[in-house]
Amino acid sequence: MKPLNLIAILLFVSGAVWALTRSERTVREIQCSYFSAIAPFLKSGSQTEAYARSFLDEVQHSKVLDAELATVNREMGRLRIVESRYRELERENARLCHALDFKTASTFNVATAQVIRRQPTTWWQTVEIDVGEERGIGTQLAVLSNEGLVGIVDRPAKDRSSVILLTDEACQVSAKVEDSPEVGILSGQRGQFEGTPLLRLKFLSKNATLRSGQRVFTTGRGGIFQANILLGTIVSVEKGAEDSEALVRPAVNFADLGTVFVVLAKDPPKK
Amino acid sequence: MTRYTLITVLLVLASFVVQQFLPALTALHHSRVLLVQLVFLCAAVTVGQPTMLLLAFVCGFLWDAQCTLGVHGGDPEIYNQPVESLRFGYSILLFGAMGFLMQGIQPLFKQGKWYFSALLSGIAILLYLAAEYLIITFARGGFTFAKATALQMAYTSLLTMLFSPLIFWMLFGIASICAHSINPEAAKKRRRHF
Numbered sequence: 001m002k003p004l005n006l007i008a009i010l011l012f013v014s015g016a017v018w019a020l021t022r023s024e025r026t027v028r029e030i031q032c033s034y035f036s037a038i039a040p041f042l043k044s045g046s047q048t049e050a051y052a053r054s055f056l057d058e059v060q061h062s063k064v065l066d067a068e069l070a071t072v073n074r075e076m077g078r079l080r081i082v083e084s085r086y087r088e089l090e091r092e093n094a095r096l097c098h099a100l101d102f103k104t105a106s107t108f109n110v111a112t113a114q115v116i117r118r119q120p121t122t123w124w125q126t127v128e129i130d131v132g133e134e135r136g137i138g139t140q141l142a143v144l145s146n147e148g149l150v151g152i153v154d155r156p157a158k159d160r161s162s163v164i165l166l167t168d169e170a171c172q173v174s175a176k177v178e179d180s181p182e183v184g185i186l187s188g189q190r191g192q193f194e195g196t197p198l199l200r201l202k203f204l205s206k207n208a209t210l211r212s213g214q215r216v217f218t219t220g221r222g223g224i225f226q227a228n229i230l231l232g233t234i235v236s237v238e239k240g241a242e243d244s245e246a247l248v249r250p251a252v253n254f255a256d257l258g259t260v261f262v263v264l265a266k267d268p269p270k271k
Numbered sequence: 272m273t274r275y276t277l278i279t280v281l282l283v284l285a286s287f288v289v290q291q292f293l294p295a296l297t298a299l300h301h302s303r304v305l306l307v308q309l310v311f312l313c314a315a316v317t318v319g320q321p322t323m324l325l326l327a328f329v330c331g332f333l334w335d336a337q338c339t340l341g342v343h344g345g346d347p348e349i350y351n352q353p354v355e356s357l358r359f360g361y362s363i364l365l366f367g368a369m370g371f372l373m374q375g376i377q378p379l380f381k382q383g384k385w386y387f388s389a390l391l392s393g394i395a396i397l398l399y400l401a402a403e404y405l406i407i408t409f410a411r412g413g414f415t416f417a418k419a420t421a422l423q424m425a426y427t428s429l430l431t432m433l434f435s436p437l438i439f440w441m442l443f444g445i446a447s448i449c450a451h452s453i454n455p456e457a458a459k460k461r462r463r464h465f
Contacts (some may be wrong), residue, residue, distance in 0.1 A: 092286075
């Protein structure tokens with residue numbers, strides 16, 4: 001072997017060992033520098049993508065848009081009625097809580113965000129949203145849609161953040177099943193990309209009596225997610241020797257993510 | 272030679288930016304074109320071992336900077352079986368291994384048979400994905416290998432391989448601009464022929 005090649009291999013191995021022994025904090029700093037360096041390209045690329053999308057939207061036939069507008073107007077009217085009813089209930093609830101001297105139920109303080117794009121990773125299920133540290137986004141904040149839990153913030157940058165979706169194996173959520181004492185840990189399944197990926201609710205009791213269609217919510221325990229966020233519905237239950245597991249259909253349509261809400265850390269979850 | 276190496280490094284860096292905008296094809300089992308890996312593999316066969324290792328380090332380092340997930344966090348009493356995240360830097364070794372694989376058929380490439388390298392780039396990407404999946408499985412436990420995963424790997428390799436002639440064409444163009452021959456034996460043959 002040529003001496004130059006040998007030196008190159010030694011340098012390569014030392015470099016790899018150096019990288020493999022970096023701490024979590026250093027890795028985050030490296031990632032931060034990397035994304036700051038490519039941020040101008042990402043920004044201009046996203047803008048071009050948005051222009052192209054809006055151009056395609058504009059060339060849609062006007063009749064289709066008219067029909068959509070009519071549907072939206074009808075839906076808006078219906079939602080106004082529903083909203084007024086909710087406001088009434090909210091007022092009634094506040095009155096009752098006050099009367100019973102209950103602690104006022106905390107409300108979520110959220111930042112609205114748009115999903116910019118899916119990230120170019122092979123195995124992880126992540127998306128990028130258009131809000132970052134400038135809007136008070138930090139790591140491990142829950143991300144919701146109007147349907148339920150979407151995921152968790154993994155890496156916030158200045159004006160964008162990366163979110164691990166609930167369908168990823170790495171996103172674990174402490175969950176409970178409605179009308180049942182069962183609690184467990186919900187997470188995505190490895191290598192599930194097809195159609196609507198099912199989630200797995202693990203560590204249920206051995207004789208868990210659950211039925212298809214029961215809803216699954218966050219427990220609020222574990223220090224990350226607030227309580228009572230809808231996660232999905234039970235599809236089936238698999239009984240094991242020591243515990244049971246359930247397959248859960250997520251409440252959120254992950255194939256069509258648009259507007260999401262990041263729960264800001266003002267309302268601390270239960271420990 | 273130096274100019275060619277420098278431009279190759281720049282090409283690899285540019286591929287990182289372009290990769291950000293290459294979507295997964297839902298119709299083809301969420302497969303995607305792995306441009307960074309492809310540019311690296313095609314470049315690896317055209318350069319010497321030290322340059323290949325430099326490219327492998329740059330690619331692996333930046334790929335992990337782009338893809339590594341943070342730790343889950345949360346109360347360890349509740350999340351007592353955390354999902355292991357992969358160590359930052361493992362891709363450097365994977366890129367290095369792929370680079371050595373490509374260099375194995377460098378003699379054929381130097382004879383002008385670039386299509387063997389194009390074919391091998393597809394195989395190398397398949398091996399890269401399989402190795403990555405196995406590392407994830409090893410780190411997290413619970414071996415599962417769905418048909419959809421196999422198809423995703425196969426389509427990703429195939430799709431990526433289809434673009435390799437384009438990358439080789441670019442590399443030949445860059446070499447010609449830099450007055451550097453990346454397949455000297457084929458060039459000698461051509462000169463003799465004329």
